[in-house]
Amino acid sequence: MVDETKSQKPRVGVYICHCGTNIAGSIDIKELQDFAQTIPNVVLADEYQYMCSTPGQKKIEDAIKEHGLTGIVVAACSPRLHEPTFRTASKEGGLNPFRFEMANIREQNSWVHMHDRQGATDKAKDALKMAVAKASLLEDLFPKSVPVEHSAMVVGAGVGGIQAALDLASSGIKTYLIEKAPTIGGRMSQLDKTFPTLDCSQCILTPKMVDVGRHPNIELMTYTEVEKVEGYIGNFDITLRKKARGVLTPTEAETRGIVGGGCNGCGDCEQVCPVIKPNPFEMGMAPRKAIYIYHPQVVPLIYTVDFDSCVKCGLCVEACGEKKAIDLEQEDEFVTVKVGTAVLAVGYELFPVEKKTEWGYKRYDNVITSLEFERLICASGPTGGKVIRPSDGETPKKIGFVLCAGSRDNTGIGKPYCSRFCCMYSLKHAHQLHEKIPGSQSYLFYMDIRSFGKMYEEFYYRIQDEGAKFIRGRVAKIEEDPITKNPHVLTEDTLLGQPVDIELDMVVLASAVQPTEETNHVRHLFGVSQSMDGWLLEAHPKLNPCGTTTAGVFLAGVCQGPKDIPDTVAQAEGAAAAASIPIHVGEVELEPYFAMCIEEKCAGCGMCVNLCPYSALDLVEKNGRTVMQVTEAKCKGCGTCGGFCPGGAIWMQHFATPQIVAQIDAFLLGGEQ
Amino acid sequence: MSGKTHQYAFFLGCIAPNRYPGIESAAIKTSRNLGIELLPLKGASCCPAPGAFGSIDLKVWYAMAARNLVLAEQMNTDIALICNGCYKSIWEVNHKLKHHDELRDDVNEVLKEIDMEFKGTINVRHLAEIYYDEKICGVAKLADSITTPLKGVKIAVHYGCHLLKPRKEREFEAEGVGDTENPMWMEELVAALGAEPVQYRNKMQCCGAGGGVRGYDIAHALDITNEKLINMSEVGADAITEVCPFCQLQFDRGQIEIGEKFGVEWAIPVLHYNELLGLAQGMSPQDLALDLHGISCEPFLNKLR
Amino acid sequence: MTDEWKPKILGIICNWCSYAGADLAGSARTQYPPDIRTIRVMCTGRVDTLFIMKAFANGADGVLVSGCHFGDCHYLEGNFKAAKRMFLIKSVLKNMGIEDKRFRMTFVSASEGAKWAKVVEDVVKTVTELGPSPLKEFRQ
Amino acid sequence: MAKAKGYSDENLSVRLADRYYRTEDASPDFLKNVEKIGMTIAHMCYQCGTCTGSCPSAPRSSYRIRKFVRRAVLGLENDALTDPDLWLCTTCYSCTDRCPRDIAPTDIIMAMRNLAFKREIVPRNFLNTVQFIYKTGHGVPNNDVNRAARVRLGLEAEPETTAKYAEFIPGIQKILDHYGLKDKADEILAEGQ
Numbered sequence A: 001m002v003d004e005t006k007s008q009k010p011r012v013g014v015y016i017c018h019c020g021t022n023i024a025g026s027i028d029i030k031e032l033q034d035f036a037q038t039i040p041n042v043v044l045a046d047e048y049q050y051m052c053s054t055p056g057q058k059k060i061e062d063a064i065k066e067h068g069l070t071g072i073v074v075a076a077c078s079p080r081l082h083e084p085t086f087r088t089a090s091k092e093g094g095l096n097p098f099r100f101e102m103a104n105i106r107e108q109n110s111w112v113h114m115h116d117r118q119g120a121t122d123k124a125k126d127a128l129k130m131a132v133a134k135a136s137l138l139e140d141l142f143p144k145s146v147p148v149e150h151s152a153m154v155v156g157a158g159v160g161g162i163q164a165a166l167d168l169a170s171s172g173i174k175t176y177l178i179e180k181a182p183t184i185g186g187r188m189s190q191l192d193k194t195f196p197t198l199d200c201s202q203c204i205l206t207p208k209m210v211d212v213g214r215h216p217n218i219e220l221m222t223y224t225e226v227e228k229v230e231g232y233i234g235n236f237d238i239t240l241r242k243k244a245r246g247v248l249t250p251t252e253a254e255t256r257g258i259v260g261g262g263c264n265g266c267g268d269c270e271q272v273c274p275v276i277k278p279n280p281f282e283m284g285m286a287p288r289k290a291i292y293i294y295h296p297q298v299v300p301l302i303y304t305v306d307f308d309s310c311v312k313c314g315l316c317v318e319a320c321g322e323k324k325a326i327d328l329e330q331e332d333e334f335v336t337v338k339v340g341t342a343v344l345a346v347g348y349e350l351f352p353v354e355k356k357t358e359w360g361y362k363r364y365d366n367v368i369t370s371l372e373f374e375r376l377i378c379a380s381g382p383t384g385g386k387v388i389r390p391s392d393g394e395t396p397k398k399i400g401f402v403l404c405a406g407s408r409d410n411t412g413i414g415k416p417y418c419s420r421f422c423c424m425y426s427l428k429h430a431h432q433l434h435e436k437i438p439g440s441q442s443y444l445f446y447m448d449i450r451s452f453g454k455m456y457e458e459f460y461y462r463i464q465d466e467g468a469k470f471i472r473g474r475v476a477k478i479e480e481d482p483i484t485k486n487p488h489v490l491t492e493d494t495l496l497g498q499p500v501d502i503e504l505d506m507v508v509l510a511s512a513v514q515p516t517e518e519t520n521h522v523r524h525l526f527g528v529s530q531s532m533d534g535w536l537l538e539a540h541p542k543l544n545p546c547g548t549t550t551a552g553v554f555l556a557g558v559c560q561g562p563k564d565i566p567d568t569v570a571q572a573e574g575a576a577a578a579a580s581i582p583i584h585v586g587e588v589e590l591e592p593y594f595a596m597c598i599e600e601k602c603a604g605c606g607m608c609v610n611l612c613p614y615s616a617l618d619l620v621e622k623n624g625r626t627v628m629q630v631t632e633a634k635c636k637g638c639g640t641c642g643g644f645c646p647g648g649a650i651w652m653q654h655f656a657t658p659q660i661v662a663q664i665d666a667f668l669l670g671g672e673q
Numbered sequence B: 001m002s003g004k005t006h007q008y009a010f011f012l013g014c015i016a017p018n019r020y021p022g023i024e025s026a027a028i029k030t031s032r033n034l035g036i037e038l039l040p041l042k043g044a045s046c047c048p049a050p051g052a053f054g055s056i057d058l059k060v061w062y063a064m065a066a067r068n069l070v071l072a073e074q075m076n077t078d079i080a081l082i083c084n085g086c087y088k089s090i091w092e093v094n095h096k097l098k099h100h101d102e103l104r105d106d107v108n109e110v111l112k113e114i115d116m117e118f119k120g121t122i123n124v125r126h127l128a129e130i131y132y133d134e135k136i137c138g139v140a141k142l143a144d145s146i147t148t149p150l151k152g153v154k155i156a157v158h159y160g161c162h163l164l165k166p167r168k169e170r171e172f173e174a175e176g177v178g179d180t181e182n183p184m185w186m187e188e189l190v191a192a193l194g195a196e197p198v199q200y201r202n203k204m205q206c207c208g209a210g211g212g213v214r215g216y217d218i219a220h221a222l223d224i225t226n227e228k229l230i231n232m233s234e235v236g237a238d239a240i241t242e243v244c245p246f247c248q249l250q251f252d253r254g255q256i257e258i259g260e261k262f263g264v265e266w267a268i269p270v271l272h273y274n275e276l277l278g279l280a281q282g283m284s285p286q287d288l289a290l291d292l293h294g295i296s297c298e299p300f301l302n303k304l305r
Numbered sequence C: 001m002t003d004e005w006k007p008k009i010l011g012i013i014c015n016w017c018s019y020a021g022a023d024l025a026g027s028a029r030t031q032y033p034p035d036i037r038t039i040r041v042m043c044t045g046r047v048d049t050l051f052i053m054k055a056f057a058n059g060a061d062g063v064l065v066s067g068c069h070f071g072d073c074h075y076l077e078g079n080f081k082a083a084k085r086m087f088l089i090k091s092v093l094k095n096m097g098i099e100d101k102r103f104r105m106t107f108v109s110a111s112e113g114a115k116w117a118k119v120v121e122d123v124v125k126t127v128t129e130l131g132p133s134p135l136k137e138f139r140q
Numbered sequence D: 001m002a003k004a005k006g007y008s009d010e011n012l013s014v015r016l017a018d019r020y021y022r023t024e025d026a027s028p029d030f031l032k033n034v035e036k037i038g039m040t041i042a043h044m045c046y047q048c049g050t051c052t053g054s055c056p057s058a059p060r061s062s063y064r065i066r067k068f069v070r071r072a073v074l075g076l077e078n079d080a081l082t083d084p085d086l087w088l089c090t091t092c093y094s095c096t097d098r099c100p101r102d103i104a105p106t107d108i109i110m111a112m113r114n115l116a117f118k119r120e121i122v123p124r125n126f127l128n129t130v131q132f133i134y135k136t137g138h139g140v141p142n143n144d145v146n147r148a149a150r151v152r153l154g155l156e157a158e159p160e161t162t163a164k165y166a167e168f169i170p171g172i173q174k175i176l177d178h179y180g181l182k183d184k185a186d187e188i189l190a191e192g193q
């Protein structure tokens, strides 16, 4: 690492950005600029309206050559936003990009001290001093390029995951689609019709499911969960647990030497199985056996044994006969695959709305959830599409739809956010009701109708025209008539200013949605953060809604926040495109923030070796001494080893001890030298 | 735990000792049978009535309730009480003063004038909730204490408002007490006496008396009571039980007033849970002064025999 | 200088959670006192106790280290290892004659902008109440 | 402020009275005072109606708790404090239990009643209770029928309260006097005569 600029006295150029009035409105730019001139090592202090604009960047590029700068400091927004921009500019100017340092005077200054001009300006001065101090000590660094595995993984095979997998695969990337349930399709396959076009959900989803099943680039793994994730962008090693499903696919059968065998979905086994359990796909409203499929259109069409309830009677094995598809002794298997990038599309579940006890779900027979309603009205559902009252099997004529059931709720019991699709599907439900049951009447109890998508307001208009009654009032409580079991909905019609008591045959709660129980587990595996409300956190809500802070990991669908099918599919396509970029480029640059051992100082104590979460460190013999050695490919640059080494023998590139100490000194001693 | 006696300072309030003394008498005797000793809280006053005083000046309400709390602090004993209104005043003020320094300082400034200081050293509990608490009594022990089971009667439970609500502010030591939409623990207490608790529509609705409404607009209050009576009669209740003498007054005297004002006749006996418990533990109707009730308890008592 | 004493507080915060949280406070325009200067590190695991000692020795009135919540560390458990180390600091500070309340470690996630503002407000309040660092006077 | 019409026909002036809400109609501190006394967050109300829908008083009167919350938010102090419906809340706390915005509408009502009392707007029955307590320590005092019954039950004629220990009454009076409550009650009741 012979570096001619190193021996040179540092020459730092400082640029202060106004960001229109974003910064200049709260910080005295002139005062800051004057101050910058006095900071040691600063040879030039300039300011500009918008530093990230082309002329702004040009200033940097030109000055590097003109003034022989060895370091650049831009005082502007957060480095999380524009560090890459200015690194590129520095590079364009002929300076190593890692000699650039940013002083955050917007997000962490002008925007949070809007009414304290002096305080903000003083703070900006310190930030500048600190940044210059660091820039004076920065070194040339050279990012390592690593090749990217030409394959991707999609976790979760709802409509989001399906779309992402199809897009990735169609762009020529080998894609592993991982689904924990025995079939793909997710929530969408449980729906009857979809707003606002009223397409049959299965009809538009099934072709995609079939495509997944036969796409040459997709390796579909159902009844499978992610067990372990190692590595980094370009080179993830992901261990999968293939849960024992007790039934062999034809291919699996063949590898066991059973020619022409394996499950063909005939269902003979199901006929004979004596164990009856509720089918979760039908929201528990229909039975299934211990050996089961969710519904006739499952992909792949392979039965599954629920070993928690199977009594191992062996009747199914007998029924299956020559196909020899059933193996009741099967055990979980683990496989490890290597992928370049991954998309998480793990979806959502309903908020347990029984927690809002005032609505009596699970206490009153005729109060159901929206997903139960979807199954009831669906022709392939448990009643063959006949909507019935759970209490007596009668056809309900008056149905109430309770919107925001558990959403927009700050009591700590419900969810503070809007669940975003319940307004629209409740409109849809009202339509379906009117269509299916002549003479029926729907009542929608709502606070606001949020119909903000394309053709959504028009749909609202249509449903109003079809005769749905809208009552603007959040439901205070539901009471059951102890004799007829009719639910009474009590609320205030806030537009009338009058309390209402509406007796209905059935009530459907448009329950809030929430992240699934396992979401937290999955995000820990992939190192993805969560937002306050538990949904997976995108890298930037507007500018990087599919990315995460972990390079190479992307998000699609409701797991990132409530969204309907159009938005889910759009995001899935975005995530797939983003996930395919590094793969198509073929290599990625890793930030060169590796640890390095300063061998003269290393005592060989080995403490750092155990601290590294990625086992990047080893003790080795060198010139008769035991010293630590870093495997750069494994090091992710967290600096934990460097923070700990008692002898100060670890050099953390770009966050080296002298660089940080210089920042501390600049802040606290700066003025007193 | 059994065998050990639990001692509480017994906060009486106004209506139980001054209108339905049978409740007071029964509470002391029935609790003793359950290993719970209720000690006199000498010099206690009105809690004060949360509706009346809270409406006029919450500060006075805090200070007056605090005075009662300090009496128990001086005995170094937790308070037990038998009235939801008292619970609201005494429990809630205790809770608020323990958690809001500013409020406590305000109150203590007043109390200083009468040489008292609120320290926040004791807890407040409703006797019914203590009965339900497995750590102290529990349903099984309660059932064991019964000598004459109340067989063959249907009882509608009126929980009242101020013991349980507002839910977000309440904290109970006994498990399973906190639900305010469909609590069932008092039904368990009733079932333990051998009676049949019945479920009726809008069980958690207010009796109508609170917040000063009984005094301000009696017809309004009674109209609410009347709705509850309709719902209770719909499922054939032989009696109403509650744990609040003020609710008792509203249901008991209220039925007579409803007759007078609305021309609607009701005759559903109303008994405080401690009166029921007294009967089940073998106390006579005379021991409970049931003759002081506005609505005759005779039909109910006859059904028992 | 004479009119009003303002505390000098150093914050060392991790790139993925607390720095992002602090940025979020900015986007949301959540206001808090300006008496903190931050240094960005990739992970709180990088925080050497030396940095904290150095800051106090140089006259800092308070130091805040802030990272991800446990279980949320971008590098699995750097924050946990840091927290263990930071725990020790408190007793060292006491020995140096510095109130241990001048040092704090907090956990602020990328979505907790409001919390970041609250943390800074709290730290500034605590340190302001404690007054100038005793070490600072000693140095002078 | 409503614009006075000043028509020659007084009846028409009243019938056609200006009914606009204007920002000048807002009492600037009303919301703040209500929130402080009630220790709640009235301004977070999104007017969903859950409170009114929960209210046992609403279906039998013109009382709408939601409307009072709105009045707090808009600063309509006069409207709120002079509305007789203010006194129809039974303080059942159903609304507080269910408000999705975690507001305590009941405590908003209590705060408004406190503010009304400051203006000497208060129903008589509340004041009678004050007077009873000032005299006896009890809102519902003992009587002879009850005393006889108590003795019959083996209880003392007077309960173990201020009824038996009258020495505690001066302390209670001091507290009430500290807030000038008794005098104010007497005064309002006398005025009403």
Ligand SMILES: Cc1cc2nc3c(=O)[nH]c(=O)nc-3n(C[C@H](O)[C@H](O)[C@H](O)COP(=O)(O)OP(=O)(O)OC[C@H]3O[C@@H](n4cnc5c(N)ncnc54)[C@H](O)[C@@H]3O)c2cc1C
Binding pocket: A155, A156, A157, A158, A159, A160, A161, A178, A179, A180, A181, A184, A185, A186, A187, A188, A191, A193, A194, A195, A196, A224, A225, A226, A345, A346, A347, A348, A349, A370, A371, A374, A421, A425, A428, A516, A518, A522, A556, A557, A558, A559, A563, A564, A565, A566, A568
């Ligand atoms: C009652 C109701 C009606 C609706 N109606 C409509 C409508 O008409 N129109 C519309 O646009 N939207 C509608 N929606 C919304 C729609 O359901 C969602 O937009 C859509 O299903 C989101 O798809 P997804 O792929 O993000 O999630 P999901 O469908 O939930 O798929 C997630 C998948 O990931 C799998 N998974 C979860 N965790 C793991 C794991 N750890 N490992 C592997 N796999 C995992 C799950 O098993 C599931 O298959 C409705 C929603 C409801 C509740």
Ligand SMILES: Cc1cc2nc3c(=O)[nH]c(=O)nc-3n(C[C@H](O)[C@H](O)[C@H](O)COP(=O)(O)OP(=O)(O)OC[C@H]3O[C@@H](n4cnc5c(N)ncnc54)[C@H](O)[C@@H]3O)c2cc1C
Binding pocket: A542
């Ligand atoms: C007042 C207002 C405030 C808003 N605030 C927010 C906000 O706070 N947050 C938020 O998320 N969104 C906000 N939005 C919405 C936001 O503006 C849009 O979502 C976003 O700008 C859409 O970007 P776009 O690229 O689709 O379209 P555009 O920004 O319209 O870009 C289209 C581009 O295409 C060019 N173009 C058009 N026709 C041709 C042609 N024939 N050939 C070549 N070029 C062509 C146009 O010149 C233009 O540059 C706001 C919108 C408005 C009106």
Ligand code: SF4
Binding pocket: A017, A018, A019, A020, A022, A023, A049, A050, A051, A052, A053, A076, A077, A078, A082, A106
């Ligand atoms: S560099 Fe940052 S601060 Fe400057 S104009 Fe661009 S966004 Fe604004």
Ligand code: SF4
Binding pocket: A247, A262, A263, A264, A265, A266, A267, A268, A269, A270, A303, A319, A320, A323, A325, A326
């Ligand atoms: S009998 Fe065998 S082949 Fe047929 S569905 Fe069952 S497992 Fe599959």
Ligand code: SF4
Binding pocket: A269, A272, A273, A274, A275, A289, A290, A291, A305, A306, A309, A310, A311, A312, A313, A314, A315, A316, A317, A328
């Ligand atoms: S072995 Fe299990 S799955 Fe097969 S028939 Fe018996 S119970 Fe059903």
Ligand code: SF4
Binding pocket: A403, A404, A405, A407, A408, A417, A418, A419, A420, A421, A422, A423, A424, A448, A449, A450, A510
């Ligand atoms: S989408 Fe509509 S029903 Fe669903 S939470 Fe939002 S506003 Fe409520």
Ligand code: SF4
Binding pocket: A597, A601, A602, A603, A604, A605, A606, A607, A608, A609, A627, A628, A644, A645, A646, A647, A648, A649, A650
């Ligand atoms: S902790 Fe430091 S001294 Fe010890 S082995 Fe690691 S680098 Fe060497």
Ligand code: SF4
Binding pocket: A594, A595, A611, A612, A613, A614, A615, A616, A617, A630, A634, A635, A636, A637, A638, A639, A640, A641, A642
């Ligand atoms: S910086 Fe150190 S601890 Fe962190 S990954 Fe690299 S070698 Fe491991």
Ligand code: SF4
Binding pocket: D044, D045, D046, D047, D048, D049, D050, D051, D052, D066, D069, D095, D098, D099, D100, D101, D102, D103, D105
């Ligand atoms: S329930 Fe709460 S949010 Fe809804 S109208 Fe009443 S006070 Fe407002």
Ligand code: SF4
Binding pocket: D051, D054, D055, D056, D057, D058, D065, D088, D089, D090, D091, D092, D093, D094, D095, D096, D105, D106, D109
């Ligand atoms: S507390 Fe008052 S306003 Fe609220 S529901 Fe009860 S009676 Fe109505």
